[in-house]
Each structure stands twice: as structure tokens, then as C-alpha cells.
Amino acid sequence: MEQIKCPGQDTRFWKPDDIFTLECPKCGAEIEFFKDDTRRRCAWCGHLFYNPRIELGCAEYCQFADKCVPELMAERRAMLTFKERLRERVLALAPEEPDLPAYLDRGLTLATDLLKAEGGDPKVVFAAVLLHRIPIGEVQSLLTELETEPEIAQAILALLRGEAEERDLNRQIYQDVLALLSKERQPLEALHTRTAQRLAAGSQAAKN
Numbered sequence: 001m002e003q004i005k006c007p008g009q010d011t012r013f014w015k016p017d018d019i020f021t022l023e024c025p026k027c028g029a030e031i032e033f034f035k036d037d038t039r040r041r042c043a044w045c046g047h048l049f050y051n052p053r054i055e056l057g058c059a060e061y062c063q064f065a066d067k068c069v070p071e072l073m074a075e076r077r078a079m080l081t082f083k084e085r086l087r088e089r090v091l092a093l094a095p096e097e098p099d100l101p102a103y104l105d106r107g108l109t110l111a112t113d114l115l116k117a118e119g120g121d122p123k124v125v126f127a128a129v130l131l132h133r134i135p136i137g138e139v140q141s142l143l144t145e146l147e148t149e150p151e152i153a154q155a156i157l158a159l160l161r162g163e164a165e166e167r168d169l170n171r172q173i174y175q176d177v178l179a180l181l182s183k184e185r186q187p188l189e190a191l192h193t194r195t196a197q198r199l200a201a202g203s204q205a206a207k208n
Contacts (some may be wrong), residue, residue, distance in 0.1 A: 025049055025168050048151045052119020052169060082146060083108070083126045090130050103181065104130055110180050110199070114173045117195040121170055123152055127175045128159040130139055136160060 011034075018035040026047035031040050033051050041048045087104060094100050096137075107129040115122050127148075131139045139160060143153040158164040164171035172192035179186045180199060188197045 013198070020053065022052070050119075050121030050124070052121075082123060082148070083130070085146060086127055086130050086142065088120065089145075090134060093134060093138065100133075107177055107181055110177045111173065113175060114193060114195050118173060118193045119169055120173045121152075121155070124159065124170045125173050125177070127152075127156045128170075129177050131156070132160060132174075141174045176197065 006071070014035070019032065020035075021030040021032050023029070024031055024042040024047055026046060026049075027042060029042055029044040031042055033040055033053070035051075035053065037051045037173035039048055039050050083093060090104065091101060094111040108126060111122075111125050111129050114120070115125060127143075131142070136157070139157065140153075143156065148156070155164070155170065159171055159174050173196075176191050176193050179191055180203075184205065186200055188200055191197045191200060197199075
């Protein structure tokens with residue numbers, strides 16, 4: 001007897017655009033993704049990158065998601081735990097900065113908005129936002145302590161060192177978050193993403 005699958009996760013009920021190709025951010029090769037893939041490794045250059053169009057569908061709220069898509073839910077929980085642990089460690093390194101918790105939380109909120117609208121790898125962007133005030137040597141120690149995957153750690157360090165390619169979506173989102181966090185007024189054309197431009201325009205309008 002054929003096993004009954006949840007319609008939200010059964011590919012027979014998927015739409016044509018639920019399977020798509022994305023350009024590898026490192027070499028430009030086209031890689032096929034399913035909508036619920038979290039990451040894929042490029043067959044040409046070996047680069048592992050996040051699915052910016054990931055769609056969890058009913059797994060977002062279904063009580064049976066852990067049984068239906070266990071690997072997907074486990075990775076999601078791991079990412080959230082990583083973010084929370086990293087935030088705690090960063091705050092512990094700077095107890096003399098009373099405004100830091102609110103600053104970091106605003107950065108995470110902005111990053112969430114941009115990631116949701118634009119794509120990008122949440123683990124990389126969240127970590128870079130949390131760590132951008134920490135000396136790079138301490139960053140490496142923290143990432144090792146939290147057992148960060150080597151490729152993810154390299155991507156985070158590349159953002160913090162300014163070594164990521166200009167077209168890299170994670171870099172664009174990260175830089176936009178820092179620009180929006182800045183107390184200085186940012187020209188809209190200096191922002192990379194439309195979402196950041198919209199947020200900046202709304203903020204400027206509210207101040208006028």
C-alpha cells in the first residue's frame with residue numbers, strides 16, 4: 001500500500017516553480033533546488049550555499065512537522081540555537097555596553113526582514129551581524145567553540161573581513177543591515193537591496 005504523504009510535502013501537489021535553478025554565488029553555475037531544500041552543493045566548484053527561496057509551507061506550523069520533514073526541522077532548530085548561543089556569548093564579551101542588547105536585537109530584526117524578502121543564508125548573516133563589533137581573532141574562537149561548520153565559518157569571516165564578493169547576497173544584506181543600524185542618514189542609492197531602501201525611506205519619512 002502506498003504511504004500517504006502530507007499534501008504540503010508531497011511533490012505530486014507542487015507547482016512547476018517549486019523546483020527551480022539558482023546561480024552558484026561562487027562560480028555562476030546553475031544548480032537545481034527543490035523549494036524545501038535548505039542547502040545544495042555546487043557540482044562544479046563544490047561551494048555549499050543556502051536556498052534563498054526556501055519555503056517550508058505547512059511545516060512552519062504543523063504539529064507533525066518533526067515526523068514529516070525531520071531533517072529540515074532539525075536544521076532549523078540548530079540555526080535558531082546557534083543564533084541564541086552566539087548572542088549570549090557576544091553580550092558576555094561586552095558587559096560594559098548597556099545599549100548592546102537592544103542594538104543587536106534591532107540588527108537581528110532588520111536582518112530577518114531582509115532575509116525574508118531578499119533571500120540569503122540566515123546563519124551567515126545573523127552571525128555576521130552579531131559579531132561585527134568583535135575582534136576577528138575572538139570571532140574565530142567563538143565560531144570554533146560553537147562548532148560552526150567550516151564552510152559557514154569561512155563565509156562569516158569573509159563578510160567580517162570584507163572579502164566576500166560584491167555580488168554575494170549575504171554581503172549585500174549584511175552591509176544593508178549595518179547601514180540601517182547607523183545613526184547617520186543613508187542615501188537610498190547606497191543600499192543594495194530594495195527592502196533596505198524601502199525601510200530607509202520609511203524611517204526617513206517618519207523623521208520628517
